[in-house]
Amino acid sequence: xxVINFAEQNTIINQFMYELRDxxxxxxxxxxxxxxxxxxxxxAYEVSKRLEYKPKTVTTPLDTLQIPLPKDDIILGTVLRAGxxxxxxxxxxxxxxxxxxxxAFRMYINREHTEVGIHADYIAAPSVKGKxxxxxxxxLATGGSMAAAIEALLMSGKPKKMHVxxxxxxxxxxxxxxxxxxxxxxxxCASIDQGLNPQKYIVPGFGDCGDLCFGEKLQSFRKIAxxx
Numbered sequence: 001x002x003v004i005n006f007a008e009q010n011t012i013i014n015q016f017m018y019e020l021r022d023x024x025x026x027x028x029x030x031x032x033x034x035x036x037x038x039x040x041x042x043x044a045y046e047v048s049k050r051l052e053y054k055p056k057t058v059t060t061p062l063d064t065l066q067i068p069l070p071k072d073d074i075i076l077g078t079v080l081r082a083g084x085x086x087x088x089x090x091x092x093x094x095x096x097x098x099x100x101x102x103x104a105f106r107m108y109i110n111r112e113h114t115e116v117g118i119h120a121d122y123i124a125a126p127s128v129k130g131k132x133x134x135x136x137x138x139x140l141a142t143g144g145s146m147a148a149a150i151e152a153l154l155m156s157g158k159p160k161k162m163h164v165x166x167x168x169x170x171x172x173x174x175x176x177x178x179x180x181x182x183x184x185x186x187x188x189c190a191s192i193d194q195g196l197n198p199q200k201y202i203v204p205g206f207g208d209c210g211d212l213c214f215g216e217k218l219q220s221f222r223k224i225a226x227x228x
Contacts, residue, residue: 001178006043007191013042017190020167021206033085033213036138039167039190040089047134047163047188048093072132072160075100077125079137079149082210086138086167094134100125102149129157138209140169140189141202143176150180163188167209170195170202 006013016035019025026032053068077100078087091097103122133153137146146164162185164177169189177187193202206212 001181001183002186003174003192004046004186004188005192006046006189011042013039013190017167021204023207026206026212029213029215036085036167036209036213037089037092040086040136040165041092042089043165043188043190044090044093044134047165047186050161050163050186051132073130074098075126075128075131075133075159077102077128077133077135077149077153079103079135079145080122082139082208082213083137085213086136086165090134090136090165097134098126098131100128100153102152123152125153125156127156128153128159131159132161132163133159134163134165136165138167139202139205140164140166140173140177141196142170142200143173146173146177147180150177162186166190168193168202168205172196 007017016039020032020035048070051070051072051074054071055066056069057064057066074094074097076087076090076094076097078084080101080103087099091099101122101124135146135149135153137149140146150162150164162181164181164185165188167190169187169192171192172195174187174192181187193205195203197203201207
């Protein structure tokens, strides 16, 4: 699996990452969502360089010429709910793509909130067989929800090529998805951070992406987990 870390490059993505991490700027929920979406747009552009192309003739008012266009059939998959702004950034670029959605979320399974389980209960997706599958999820922490999403989407067939795209990834999560991805897959990260804390959050990270995008969620799943 090829791993690309944009934090090692000098790109405008670093500006957006700075704003996402700054706890004072995080109070601006619109800016936070917009920056996640913009990173998605920029990353989609980079992924587009890896697609296969074929020339197509276009007729202008004065002449004709050939322009190389992507020939891949693309499916954009995302993990609800935090993945929605990131997914939208990719959809802004790959506007002809089909879309897939997986509900996979983590829940603590002990009272100390140091052990995490993954719950997946919904998928809406076309067949990925023979397609270029791009899976977007802003946070690759434990890797559990991403692995669950990958396994769910691959039930419909084997894609031609797979790209997994994240805003922030932890080494622990990368190791997990490496086990479920084919060798020719590519993992794209705006940043690979140092690791996970005891509560399985990415450090330094920027917190809970879903909450920062959409507001705090009810803690019902955590309460259910506490009773186990």
